[in-house]
Amino acid sequence: MTDSTSITLSPADQQPEVIAEPPLLQLRNRSLHYGNQTVLCDISLTIRAGEKVALVGPSGAGKSSLLVVLHELAPALTALCPQNGGLVEVLSVYQNMFMGGLQRYGTLASLWNLVRPLPSAVAELESLAARLGLDEKLWNSVDRLSGGQRQRVTIGRALFRRQPLLLADEPVSALDPLQATSLLTYLLEQHQTAVVSLHNRQLALELFDRVVVMHNGKILHDGPSAELSPEQLDELYRYQES
Numbered sequence: 001m002t003d004s005t006s007i008t009l010s011p012a013d014q015q016p017e018v019i020a021e022p023p024l025l026q027l028r029n030r031s032l033h034y035g036n037q038t039v040l041c042d043i044s045l046t047i048r049a050g051e052k053v054a055l056v057g058p059s060g061a062g063k064s065s066l067l068v069v070l071h072e073l074a075p076a077l078t079a080l081c082p083q084n085g086g087l088v089e090v091l092s093v094y095q096n097m098f099m100g101g102l103q104r105y106g107t108l109a110s111l112w113n114l115v116r117p118l119p120s121a122v123a124e125l126e127s128l129a130a131r132l133g134l135d136e137k138l139w140n141s142v143d144r145l146s147g148g149q150r151q152r153v154t155i156g157r158a159l160f161r162r163q164p165l166l167l168a169d170e171p172v173s174a175l176d177p178l179q180a181t182s183l184l185t186y187l188l189e190q191h192q193t194a195v196v197s198l199h200n201r202q203l204a205l206e207l208f209d210r211v212v213v214m215h216n217g218k219i220l221h222d223g224p225s226a227e228l229s230p231e232q233l234d235e236l237y238r239y240q241e242s
């Protein structure tokens with residue numbers, strides 16, 4: 001009979017087993033062209049549930065294009081926060097944010113709530129508007145808002161979708177630094193998984209656990225933010241192909 005107390009474990013056996021989440025989004029050698037311009041070149045990227053990924057890189061690097069391609073992989077799971085907002089100018093903040101929840105409410109309830117808001121929807125959106133500093137503006141039309149206020153409506157619409165995956169394109173670029181940090185933190189808390197493009201490298205390193213740097217339609221770097229210094233990230237940002 002074997003004496004179990006005499007079994008010695010090898011170092012590998014003593015390591016806790018790390019079980020990776022299955023891929024939530026996966027691209028393999030994906031390219032994207034506009035006419036004869038290649039905007040994404042042979043991109044391979046895996047996003048796993050639970051990851052918070054910052055997408056950085058100079059203007060025109062392909063970040064928005066990559067978000068579009070990722071969105072096509074799982075539209076029903078995604079809360080999308082596009083750079084241009086896609087807001088309906090003549091509708092109110094309430095109506096624009098409510099449109100994020102159309103999928104959850106169904107056609108009839110959605111139409112009803114857009115025309116004659118029911119108390120439950122109003123209460124939910126009042127609370128969301130207060131969190132976004134828009135409580136005074138809930139019934140104003142979007143065409144009367146500042147750039148930062150409009151950006152917060154776009155964030156509100158994405159939050160109201162209540163989906164596990166956030167794909168956001170520079171969601172806080174028009175906000176002051178304190179508000180940007182606070183709302184980006186909140187957006188990340190409210191979504192299990194997130195891929196967010198941003199130019200603020202400090203926020204990328206502080207709030208995200210993985211940083212993907214793009215340059216010229218390609219992924220130049222992909223790794224944990226904890227292993228990247230601000231100087232290294234600046235260097236990657238300034239990368240010039242020789």
Ligand SMILES: Nc1ncnc2c1ncn2[C@@H]1O[C@H](COP(=O)(O)OP(=O)(O)OP(=O)(O)O)[C@@H](O)[C@H]1O
Pocket residue numbers: 034039057058059060061062063064065066
């Ligand atoms: N609809 C389009 N038609 C033609 N070219 C496009 C289109 N959208 C983007 N591009 C081109 O694709 C390239 C990548 O653009 P993209 O918007 O993905 O970059 P980005 O990294 O998000 O830039 P930014 O930081 O300025 O938002 C750019 O050269 C841009 O001109």
